Amino acid sequence: MTRLERFRGYMARLNPASSPAQAFKEGLYLPRPGRSTADEISARLEIDPTSSHLVVGGIGSGKTTQLLVSRDRLAALSDTHAEYIDVATLHDLARLEPGILTVLAGLSLSRLVGRTKDKAAQAAKRRFAHWAHGNVEWVPAGPHDEGPDDDSPGDDPGLEYHLIGGKPLLVPPEEPVDGEVMDKAARLSDLRSALGSRFQHIIFLFDSLDRLSDPAVFAQIVEQDVRAIRATGMGLVLVGPLATMYGPSRSVTDHFQHFYPQLAVDCRDDAEGLSFLVGLLRKRATLDMLPDESAARLARWSGGVLRDLISLARTAGEEAYMRGADRIEAEHVDAAADAFGRQLVFGLGPADIDVLARVASKGAFVQTSDRDVALLVTRRVLEYRAGSPRFAVHPTLAPLIAQMAPLPAAS
């Protein structure tokens, strides 16, 4: 095998853009140390199949992988059907509105029901197809009644009308679910009943909702669809935007029985975390290409963000190849980290740099604005909860921030 072929093989196995489903299929999955989010979700749904779960995490933290692992574990149960739905591939998230998750769930169950003699299920399938894809109906043309409504007061000035009654005193503690969404949920129940003999429990796992940049849209979906689907007695797992972990959107999590922050793996204070990250690389790269020391160095630079780990390993491979080396050494890893950090600098304003400098020096981070939350969403700031809970600037960005905003030496 030529040098170029060796490096091409290495690059092909390290693709940050590859789908988690594909990586999972190729046996590249490695369980996270301790109890993973997938372990917790599947265990809880096994004993309470109607429960609801929210997973949030930063970019490239492995949320989809955890959902897929949960799906596979739940699907292994004979009485349970677990349906993974990647919303972004089926609908434009910019046009997400209440009712859409219920329709996607309905379409999935329609496929699962297949041909049926159950009249209610047949009708539900038709309704979901119409809701999803629209429908055209011919209606007979007839005379239009354009006269005044018989019940309306009309405009006779000689008549007087008195309004009797008043506003209701009782106000429901939360907004009722919209009638149209409830109608869809009722049809979902019809499909669920038709599947009753095959599956006692049905669980939906909705992915990609973390891409919603506006947490208010996510909150609206939760208020409507999540409540409507839960009312049908089916289990639910959602991936949501990281912003729901912080600030005013935090109350959305109350609608779920279980909440899982999927954070970066701590490889500074947790030896198991470091060996997990090295293990992930070892699944993709042999020792002769990527010695253990280089793998550990990559893990530290990644800050425990899984996609960044893969990205850095790939760039380090490029550096090694371009410099004529036969394997990836520390200098290639450091060059990759430098390039990665410089990319993270893009789009930062002076106020962001000040915030990052403070996080770097103090390890604490109080989110007081949307821009602060954006630093977490874009993983310039990482939060660790395992081991010693703390916030940190992404390791590849920290040295650059130190250059850009040198803090006065502590007196």
Added chain:
Amino acid sequence: MSLRSIGAQSVGRRVALELGSPGFLAIIASPQARAVERIAERLGTNAAQLLASEDIRAFAARLHESPADPIIVSGLDALTDSAWQKLDRQRDRLLRDRLTLLVLSMESAERLSRNAPNLASLFGGFYQWNEAPRAAPDPATAEADQATFDILAKQWIEETQSASSVTRKVRHPAYQRIIAMGERAIPPILRDLEREPRMWGPALHAITGALPVPPADAGKVAHIARAWLDWAKDNGYVW
């Protein structure tokens, strides 16, 4: 904040490494640099060019229609913040099983980072296109630099031609004075390297910090000279 620089030569090598596998390469270039044309010229018939559009569906369809490896995407400067946000939400549509090369301006790269952090996380880093000629020194300075270099180089050659130790050659005071000239020594060194492949690698490395010579070429004087000349072209040196 400087980025890794890349020229047509290096693009060619990087593309060769990533041929047949999916991925993104983001190159920042000003529209005046004609980077797209230079890259397309360097990559030849395997590469195809594609103009980005705000209609993500149509853009993605055209991206997937083409079997080219790689596709060079330009026109990204026309994308607004909301178009980048849309690309971020629908990034799966952009993923293809081959290399996609994005050429964009600094402003677009910032817009991408701000509005499409998920998409940006799929890149290993941005490269800065660097083929624009560096500012050449005025003729009088260039002439003086050449004269200084000629004197020092002549002394170094004469006094070390019988020496076999690389260390002794590099530590020679004349060689060290050439290094001390800094960037001003580079054009005369490159001119000399073009005429005759001499041991200028350590001096060029000391001045620029670059290491363009593969270890496999260690000791191959002609190969080393070629690697440095290619590197200099890629990095915009004129001599």
